Amino acid sequence: MTNSNALYIVATPIGNLGDITLRAIETLKTADIIAAEDTRHSAKLLQYYGIDTPLTPYHDHSNDTQTQRLLDKLQEGRSIALISDAGTPLISDPGFRLVVLAREQKIRVVPIPGACAVVTALSAAGLPSDRFSFEGFLPAKNAGRRARLELVVTDPRTLIFYESPHRIQDSLADMAAIFGQDRQAVLAREITKTYETFLSGDFAQLQQVLSEDANQLRGEMVVMVHGYSEPLADPERLEPDVETMLRVLLDELPLKQAAAIAAKLSGEKKNKLYKWAVDNKGATEK
Structure with missing residues (x-):
């Protein structure tokens, strides 16, 4: 049961009404007040579970007076359960x-x-989940959205974004431009609902699916992007200073001797330097 003088942050289903805990139901039934983001929306959940606790609105646009009214109730010893339209309050919610x-x-x-x-x-996306960064909703305007994406372009963690249907195509286009078309991503849509869908692939593939199937433009969406990975180093590539040094030596010495001296000075393997000289200078044994 709830305790007096407590504010309860109660997670509610994100789609399927069966996804609510027994503790959440008990808390909602025994609280003195339920503060809801949208009382009309939440009334359906409460009716489904036979909960008749009084509802009061509380959302991001609530003014200081409304906030203080709830705090006064708490100080009087009342208990309040805070819920959002779906999911866990405060996670991109009021x-x-x-x-x-x-x-x-x-x-x-x-x-x-x-x-x-x-x-x-994330649990069903098939992307790395040991480290991730939740970025919430991106800015609505193109310039602001791209600026935010630029900040995380080299983040190695899986990136998670919320997005709305009417902006999803623009957001994917900006992600492709900033992250690169071949970065792997997963688009989760209508999670826990009848038409739950997980689309995976690179950005070009996701954009193609959405352009060909209007049904994929419906419902609330979560976009998950594979974190940045350093490009694989070219095993044959030389650092610029080593390359310059080898070129100078090759102008004065036989190939084998130039490679041997460059190896001692740079720490690179002689065979690698010899091969580079042959491939890039057309050098031959003198």
Whole structure:
């Protein structure tokens, strides 16, 4: 059961109504108030589980008066369950201001874990999951979106973005331009719902699928991008200073002797230097 004088951060289903924990149901039933991002949307979930706890709106546009009203209720010893339209509150959803102020006022904040689109999508994406960076929603304007992508272009972690249907094609085009067409990505759509879809491939392949199938432009989306990997080093390539040194030696000495001296001075293998000289200078044994 809930405790008095506590703010409960309650995760709710992201699609399938069965994806809610027993603890979340109990918390919603026993709280004094449920603060919801959209009371009309959340009413359907509460009706489904027979929960009649009073609802009050709370979202990113709530003013200081609304926030203070909830804090006053908490200070009076009431319990409040905070929910968003779907998933875990504060993860690209409202609640940050309320949680910060509640903690400043020494009010207990209790997480009730459950569904979260970020983790759910990543668990089935087939991309590295040991390290990842959740980037939330990208800016709506093209210039702002590209600037944000430039900041993470060499991030080695799997990158996770939320995106809306009407911007997904523009976002994929910008990702392809910044990250490169061949970077691997996964687009998860309508997670836990009837038409759940995971599309994987490089950006060119994903863009082609979306352009050919309008159904793939529906629903909320999670885009996951493989982290940056350093290009494989060319085993035959020489550092510029070593190359310059070898060219100078080749102008004055026989190929074998030039390669041997360059190897001693640079630490490179003599055979590698010899091969480079033959391939790049057309040198022959004097």
